[in-house]
Amino acid sequence: MKIAEAQKVLIADDDAVNREVLGELLKPEYTVLLAKNGVQALERAARHQPDLILLDVMMPDMDGYEVLRRLRADPQLAHISVIFISGLDRPEDEAAGLKMGAADYIVKPFNQTVVMARVALHLQVVRQRRMLERLANIDGLTELANRRRFDEVYGLEWQRARRGKRPLSLALLDIDAFKQYNDRYGHPAGDRALRSVARAAAGAMRRPADLAARYGGEELVLLLPETGALEAGQVVSQLLEAVAALGIAHEASSVAPVLTVSVGGATLEPGSQETQAALFEAADSALYRAKQAGRNRICWHEPGP
Template identity: 80%
Template sequence: MNAVETQKVLVADDDAINREVLGDLLKPEYTVLLARNGAQTLERAARHLPDLILLDVMMPDMDGYEVLRRLRADPQTAHISVIFISGLDRPEDEASGLKMGASDYITKPFNATVVMARVALHLQVVRQRRMLERLANIDGLTELANRRRFDEIFAIEWQRARRNHTPLSLAVLDIDAFKQYNDRYGHPAGDRALRSVARVAYGAMRRPTDLAARYGGEELVLLMPDTDAANAATVMEELRAAVVNLQIAHEASPVAPMLSASIGGATLVPDGAELQYELFEAADAALYRAKQAGRNRVVWRGAD
């Protein structure tokens, strides 16, 4: 769906010369990020989500083992591959790192050819793993995220919103009179129409953290982290208008001569009292109100 992006490698070493050497070595082929201590490594890993981290074991504030433990404890960074780089060359040191979840172990002084070969190997594994994950998480018809992927991301963003006390907005979109559309034009045409609406919904999710997913049938869900009710409702109103502007004829619709959609949404700032499903139920209830009010409209429930 997207163009292939240059893979990102985070080099974490308290030695400025090592950072510079490794950075210069990797820059021709990869996007390189640098960190000089454990705390900076954790911050940049969470912010940039690199594909691979070259992690020095011996750092003054927080050693590489503790950094790796914290990376693995955070669902956002738990998947990132890590190669330890260390002057410790005892077999037990290497075994310790691998048992903790490191992908590889390179001893200092490192050989540039060996580093490049191992980095290339592990990034190839990352690409292949992500390809398989993408196939497992993508709806085959619309190429949006599937329900399984939505559930995973929703859980992560709910916890993040609770932790940071930020608003989380969720919308449910239902294509109006879609059964009548299929009855009138046939299921192949219905599939084409659903794909068109999905493309518009995907385009409406402009930030990397936003998510459009197919929840089932002709129903899509839109997740917008760190977005208040007013902004989320505005985005959904633009999406509703964009569906109409597709100009897909729907002569069997009691709503409009063109294909249209009803959208219900809700926004919450989780404070510990609410449960995750309550946000979805609030959005679903808003969708019901949109349908009851005549369809082809957005109804939103804002944060209390």
């Protein structure tokens, strides 16, 4: 992957010449976004989520310090690295910017070679940080999101669904007779089977916001934002078919001659007051009913009147 495809730099400066010079300097290597004032900088930061902001300190209406304060106060933007670029060259000005949380401070008139070197350095730090964050959120065996990541995303999506009065569907998936599979074929084979099911689950996720995660043991969880019960049921049905189509022999199963899964699901309907914990418990109860009914099937929670 090219750096320009992966990393974005937002240049916020009220001086058109500075914006143009910095933009032309960085365009060959990075995706460049421009803002001519503080308000525009915040709007574009929220919309495009840049990896780095080159931020002028002295701007009309809203100066760079205020922009940085607002960035750090917003959970969705607080992680963005900021380099101040300013004509204020006193040590106390630089110290003030760094104490506020800026990653660096470059004094105008700037040296282009220095700007490029510092931008490259800070973007390398961003890449390394994101790599570590990704590793911390990935289950090592299945390469799906891990439980920690699921809990984090589930909380955010549940709040978003409640605020926007949009549906949110949740499904728990359990591999049928997995203990017997491990006993019959051995744990290395069990790991391979679990990875195959995990790949099928990941392949069933249709949109970037959909999430498949390993919740624990042989249990996976699917999170489908802005998805009603009918559509979620279709997604899960296709997943059951995909798992059966893998044709993984399971002679120790009383359900089928091949590996199968049971799924329980629930949907937060628009306007519902159901809690985050209650929605998960509803899906878990539906999974229990699917197992009691013979496994290799889907049970979906039907909300009461």
